Amino acid sequence: MTTGEIRLAIDAMGGDEGPSMAVPGLAVALTRCPNLAFEIFGDKAEIEKAIARHPELAARSNIHHTEVSIPMDAKPSQALRMGRRVSSMWQALESVKGGTASATVSAGNTGALMAMAKFCLRGMEGVDRPALAAIWPTIRGESVVLDVGANIGVDTKNLVTHALLGAAMSRAVFGIDTPKVGLLNIGVEEVKGLEEVRDAGQILKTGNFPGLRYEGFVEGDDIGKGIVDVVVTEGFSGNIALKTAEGTARQLAEYLRMSIGRTLRARIGYVLAKPAFARLRDKMDPRKINGAVFLGLNGLVIKSHGGTDEYGFASAVELAHDMVRNDLQARIALDVAALTETKELANAG
Structure with a gap:
């Protein structure tokens, strides 16, 4: 079990309301899980305006400005073309890939998040x-x-x-x-x-x-x-x-x-x-x-419902916290590595 600080990457531009929902959600999650810290990606002016009401959250957060956010109705191929490397969603995923954060949480477009996560983090061996x-x-x-x-x-x-x-x-x-x-x-x-x-x-x-x-x-x-x-x-x-x-x-x-x-x-x-x-x-x-996890990637990615409020988003953040705390990614990787070697799965095509 992981102890100490747990740092999460947040796509603040996802969902119907963007930072006005995500930032208060982070504040709620922080009261429940005081060992959380955040790398927040999105429009810096919007995020700073929202986070000014939550000084404790501001002290536990780093804000990274991005020019691009992925529309909720964008097709996965469009999202990759317009947002690869420059969007809040992609950069949140990159922070997990680079080890700055332990998991990504986004309320953004599900198809776009899946496409970017697969492209950025890649799938586990055998998945x-x-x-x-x-x-x-x-x-x-x-x-x-x-x-x-x-x-x-x-x-x-x-x-x-x-x-x-x-x-x-x-x-x-x-x-x-x-x-x-x-x-x-x-x-x-x-x-x-x-x-x-x-x-x-x-x-x-x-x-x-x-x-x-x-x-x-x-x-x-x-x-x-x-x-x-x-x-x-x-x-x-x-x-x-x-x-x-x-x-x-x-x-x-x-x-x-x-x-x-x-x-x-x-x-x-x-x-x-x-x-x-x-x-x-x-x-x-x-x-x-609220909150579902993409299983089978080389990194933890949590998808929040796009239409949720701050309390629902806080639940998705808490789910990410619990999964990191329980070493979910490492345990799944070990299980999948052992089980995917079985001849039954190899012959399941």
């Missing part, structure tokens, strides 16, 4: 397509779900590799020696689903993967039950599942709000049950689980 992994709250605790948006369409080998990456993350973050892994599918029967998913299931079922325990296929309604520690899917379905869960949480919260104010009896019931409602609201708050 063809890094995955975006999220920590998902469940009835039993928390699970790792990947991929939630980095790859649209994957092959059998990618799915198997992502299972290894997710299991390694589960061991490092949750301390589970042999995580239970499931493949997201349209049914639990082995004959269902796409050919790539069925083939990946057979490899995980029959292969020698001592770092995980394959539990078979899981369906969408199993994710929240927490029946497995790691749920593996490709980025299209994973992102839809993530956004659906976030939307459903907000929908339920709105239903409760509307119902509580409808009658006097309901309002009295709310007063009596207020502590229970507060716990429910806290559990369902998507800001508390």
Whole structure:
């Protein structure tokens, strides 16, 4: 476990609000994790204006001016052409590559961040397509779900590799020696689903993967039950599942709000049950689980939701802090190096 100061690189220009959201988020994270320090990249005038309200954060930060920020709607190829080496996103990644910072946090364009991270940091040996992994709250605790948006369409080998990456993350973050892994599918029967998913299931079922325990296929309604520690899917379905869960949480919260104010009896019931409602609201708050990590790169990169507020961004920063503190990158590298040597994965193409 890493002790002492943990320095993070921040792309302050990412997200819908840029520095006006990111900087207050850093201030919130610093109160919770006092050993943090920051290298902040972006428009210096905007950052200094925002950080002037937070003197303790200013004392723990270095600001680096960049002329270019990546638009939220830019295509990955456009982002590479316009922002390579000069944008706030790229320079934040470069600071991790150069060892100045231990992880990058950005609320910027997901596709652009993935493209730049792959180009700048490169993938680990044996990982063809890094995955975006999220920590998902469940009835039993928390699970790792990947991929939630980095790859649209994957092959059998990618799915198997992502299972290894997710299991390694589960061991490092949750301390589970042999995580239970499931493949997201349209049914639990082995004959269902796409050919790539069925083939990946057979490899995980029959292969020698001592770092995980394959539990078979899981369906969408199993994710929240927490029946497995790691749920593996490709980025299209994973992102839809993530956004659906976030939307459903907000929908339920709105239903409760509307119902509580409808009658006097309901309002009295709310007063009596207020502590229970507060716990429910806290559990369902998507800001508390904001932040996903790109797994399989030679460096830690955390993606925050672009539309979050400062409290959500603080959660992404805290996730980066915890992953550095738990030596996630080194532990994943060791696990992947050992597991990707197996003949089962070599034959999974």
